[in-house]
Amino acid sequence: MKKKGELDVFVSVSRKRAVQLLVGVGLLYVILVGLEIPFVFRTGFGAVSHEGLNGLMGDALPLSFQLASEEDMEERTAPIRPLQVPFRVSQGLVPQGARQLTEYSGVSGLKFGHLDVNVSGKDGFSELEKTAKVAWDIGKKLWADLQSGKIQTEINKNGDARPESCAHSVALSGPEFLKRGNIMVLPCGLTLGSHLTVVGKPRSAHPEHDPKISLLTDGDESVMVSQFMLELQGLKTVDGEDPPRILHLNPRIKGDWSGKPVIEQNTCYRMQWGTALRCEGWKSKADEETVDGLAKCEKWIRDDDDHSESSKTTWWLNRLIGRTKKMTVDWPFPFEEGKLFVLTLSAGLEGYHISVDGRHITSFPYRTGFALEDATGLSLNGDIDVHAIFAASLPTSHPNYAPQRHLEMSSIWKAPSLPNGPVELFIGILSAGNHFAERMAVRKSWMQHKFIRSSNVVTRFFVALVSQGT
Structure with missing residues (x-):
């Protein structure tokens, strides 16, 4: 009984000590939490996540920071719009000039300062990393130029420059055209009624071992090709890219995959070709859409025999004997190797009209996205010797060629402000810096849909800067 009593006393004392120890640990925990609370509120919850993601995100911004709404941004103006930078709500809105722009310079977790990326070589870096490095360097230089006012x-210097005069007509001889790089500049583009005349001679066919308009058959090492390209180009429409081909006229005398002479027409904008219009010697169907009342394609003799002369003789005999029935004559393909031709291209109300040696050959309707004044250059390349080029009835006033002309600084085209709460869908749109027309088209079309304009969807543009400008 005595041993049992001593055991009870020992257990009771042990329990008291355990309770006291537990209470002490609890008090210590409360004290530590109390000391940490001011630190958390002072540095923000992003510091905790920043430590947890160290090495993965680098200098990434704290997750608790949010971008200010467009209304808040409008209250803070800057002398030059490109110098405006995202503002963080958590730091509060401060008067203009109170904070320096350098405070917000770290907006990306990528670091290239310590990396020697060889853009042209194979040094273990991916193409994406190399492209990002190029964009980083170009953007850094551009940012420095913006801050310095260069x-x-x-811009002010270019604005003070006198614009090039608009000539009513332009004429070039063959040697002059060749000296100018096979391009005739039309300073103010075209207008309704403008016409271009080309006097030239197709060259004889030559062998091509890697033909672009045909395929090599078994056993053949080359294909005989004779073709040339006449193009209306928008030399002032884009910046840093190949000019768009507003009209691409490609007579293929020999070498087409069909084995017959054809005339192909198309357009190309930002390296994207449209649907080609091929004239293969058949007249357009009667129910097919016309261009200013003219057929898109006229008929010509498709085979290579000489019955065209007999056809012309029969036509004249029928006229002489007084036949009242309307007679038609079939003409050969309008272009022939080694024979001079006179091609006239005129701008109509609905499209371009091409005539050769006084006969209408084809008409190409205008395509959406191009205007007559955009056609500021005429180029001729391929198997052709140019003797002379004439352009007449040209506009005498200057249009606006600046890519920014598509901008409409109206509040109705602005994206909705950022909501305070979570969103159901975020749409990011990748775009090059000089694609003003494309961004305005997006703002005016599906971005005006009621679902996009609602507070549950956010749409933003990501404007890229790479070496090619696309």
């Missing part, structure tokens, strides 16, 4: 000075 770009604004160049």
